[in-house]
Structure formats: structure tokens, C-alpha cells
Amino acid sequence: MPYAADISRTNPTCFLFLVDQSSSMQEPFGATSDKKKAQGVSDAINRLLQNMALKCAKSEGIRDYFHVGVVGYGSRVAPAFGGALANRGLVPISEVANNPLRVEERTRKMDDGAGGVIDKKFKFPIWFEPIAQGKTPMCQALQFAHQMTSAFVGRFPNCYPPLVINVTDGVATDGNPEVPAVGLRKLATTDGGVLLFNAHLSAKPLRPVEFPDREDGLPDDYAKLLFRMSSPLPAKLQEAARADGFAVTPQSRGFVFNADLVAIVRFIDIGTKVAATVR
Template identity: 35%
Template sequence: MPYSRRMSTRYPGCLIVLIDQSASMAQPIAGNPGLSRAAALAQAVDLLLDELVDRCVKDESLPVMPWCDVAVLGYGGHGVRSMLAGDGFVSTAKLDELGAPTGADATGPRLQATRRWITPLADGNTPMAEAVARAHDLAARWIGGHPDSFPPVVLNITDGQANTGDPAAHAARLTALGTRDGGVLLFNLHLSGDTSAMVEFPSAPPQLGDPFATHLFGMSSVIPDPMVETSQFPLRPGARGFVFNGGATSLTRFFMWGTPFAAAGP
């Protein structure tokens, strides 16, 4: 069955997160007017990475295992650049070393990350096409060394339309890649200050009169059956990994479900 490989030292997973850091990300996020979209996004990514590191612990007496390779790319007025060490992937073992403690209480429901990796940033334009192209190059290189692993999962979070070129062609090249366990998955989340027309995981293009919504939907992968079975959401056949007009709550839910690494441990 495709999309069934579990993370391990022999078959590590691969997660690539693309973060919109354009000027509009300084605006408030829906559901929490006192929080900027950039800050909400940074918190959500930190929580995802925190959970991922925790899932890569075989035993509390042992160090974090290198069961997943992670890249986080921010795109904005600075171009496209890594938010972690180096210019490519770091393993979950290295990720654990890079995280700065936040002092958050790790007991009970996880509402806040106990480590911090991402600094909020909002500046300049939205070079999404360049970010997706970089994700393609990273994924292609990673697949070459891990042909039997679960395929790379790419999460793209944005609040505005790409304005340095059309990312659709790069998205098609990206999702044409794959391992023996399945094709690369690209999921897209659109943030806004208004959730009145929020759409989560549709199986058909949303009828919102917004060409950008249709464009992002077309770039988003169909959610594989094994991930549908473990989903927190009632998904229709053909549902895609796409959220439009999401807010603070939608952002956290998207991250916690949007990767098989967060949904289930190795």
C-alpha cells in the first residue's frame, strides 16, 4: 500500500515547510486580532517541530533519533532562505539541538512549543514561485538518497498571491517527484484576517469568486487514503490538502494533521 512507510533510521521522513514572510504577514490573523500572521505562523511551525522532535524519541533515556529530515524556507523581501542551520535539511536529532527553550509547560494539552526555532518576519514581496522551485530541488536531492522512504511532504503557508511569477509550473514539477512509497505531497494553507468564507480540505475548487483560491487548490495534492484514515477531519473522496481563509485555529489544526509525522509516531 502506498504512503505506508513509517519513519525510522533506515527510512527517514522528509518535511519541507514554506513560510510566507512578505509585508502583508504583519497584519492580524483571523481569530486573534492581537496576533500578527507572521507571529501566529512562527508559533505554529515551532509547535509542529516540537511535536516532531518528541515523536523521534525511542526511549526517554535515549537521545532524539534522526528519523526525519526537515527544511524550513522563508520567502519574502529577502528572497528565499533557510530558517534553520545551513541551506538544506537538518535531521530531527540536529533540530533538537538547535531549538531554544521557551520555558513552556510541556504537560497537558500542547498549546505552546517548548522550543523555538522560527523568528517572525514580514517584509517585501511574495516570491512563492521561487520557494516552490527551491522545494523541488531539495526534494529531488533528498529522494535520490532515500528512494524507499515515505515521500517528502511540503507545507506552504501564505496570505497573499505570488507576485514574482506563477508557482503552478514549479508545483507540478515538485509533485511529479516521488519515492517508491508514493508521490511528493504539497499542501497549501491560505491565511487571512477573515474566516467568514473559510474552506478546509475541499474535494472540488471552492466557489468563492477568488481566482487565487482556485489556483492554490489546483496546486494542492489529493490526500492519500492512509492519511484520510488517520485524519481528524471528515474528508470527502478526493479531498485535497488545502485550506482557504484560515485563521489561528485553522493554522494549528493544519499543522498538527498536515503531516503523517505529526499524526503518528514511528
């Protein structure tokens, strides 16, 4: 059965995030008109990286179940980590966790265990700042992703297939991204083809759509295009999505509209999961 490989430190998988940094990302995001899309994206990427690090964190440190990369595309197509990780491609998650640009202290409401609510401080690392400059060379970004994941697949030919997560407002300026998307998804390990998931951020104040199973009903042609580019959710991810309360079907794809893909990190199996409600 494909998409069933054990994820371990000797046989890790990789997550590669492709981040649209074009000037259109300065537009407002969805129904929250005070937030720009670029800010929405950097928040989403920081949360994804934080969740991945936490998933692999044990009392003795971080276990490198994942190698992670962030590629920005806008005025150029290049690795987008900053600080100590600048110019690095795929980096073991322990290095990512230990090298944020900075760690902010934030507050969240928590049940005090006795029927009340308390403010609890927590640390929130920042790796990625919002950028919005230039065009949208999505085809180039997908080709770059192909090169990076191809090298990873060469190194770990039996790994759980790499996951490429493209976060964009959907309008490529360098051609039809379906073509390089097909090529990318054809790249495979012995456990299956590369998974390409897309998160579409729109300025339209429309309700989020998560893991749809058909393109009819999606709000515009860009969303439909990104849906077609997205891989179907493998059976085990469908099962995990269902357990998390998503209404998925066997035809559901790794595509979300005006939503983030943080849940995907929870779906990946590295061992016994803790329910989503805990976090």
C-alpha cells in the same frame, strides 16, 4: 500501494516548510485582529517542529525518522533556521530538537485527575521568529523546494515521499505558482510523488476550512489556486484524519484555510499512535 513505505531511521522521510515572509504578512490574521499573520506563521511552524520532535522522542533520545527544513521567502529565498542551524537545508529531526533558538516556559490548564484543573508548566522551544519583508516569490520557493527534495529523493529513493508544506497568504508576485507546483508533485520516490500541502492564512475573519474536497465555496481566488496546487490526501492520511475527527472524503486535499497543518504530523505513521486527545 503508494504512500505505504515504512518510515525508519534507515529510510526516513522529509518535511520541508516553505514560509511566506513577505511584507503582507504584517496584516492581521483571521478573526484575531491583534495577531499578525507573520506571528501566526511562526507560531504554526514552531508547533509543527515541536510536534515532530515529540513524535520521534523516545526515552533514549530522538529517532531520526524525519529530516526537516524551513525555507523562508520574502526579500530572499533561503533556508530560514537560525542559531546553530543557520544556513542548513534539510536537518535530521534530532539536531532540530536539540538546537532551538531558545526554550520558553509556558503554562497550560490540566485535569488534576480528581475533577479539578491545575496550571501546569511546560517548555516550548522557539526555532523561528516572525519576519515580514519584501515580495512573495512563491514560484522561486517552490523551485528551491524542488531542488532540496530532489537531492533527498536521490539519497533515499524508496522513502515515504517528501512532504512540502507551504504556509502563505496566497499572493505570489513572481508568476503562477501552479506551474512549479505541478513540477514539484511530479518528483517521486518508488512510493509516490512529493506531497505538496498548503496552509492559507487570510486577513479575512472567516471560519477555518480544513481538507476541503472541492474549490467551490472557498472564499477567494487565492484560496482556490492554493487548493488546486495541493496534493490529494493519500488513503492512509485520510484514514488518520478521519480518526482525528476531520470530515474528509477521497477527494480531500492537503489544504487548510485560516488553520494550521499541525494535525498532518499526527497523521504520519511511524508506529502506534497515541490519541490526539492526550496532548
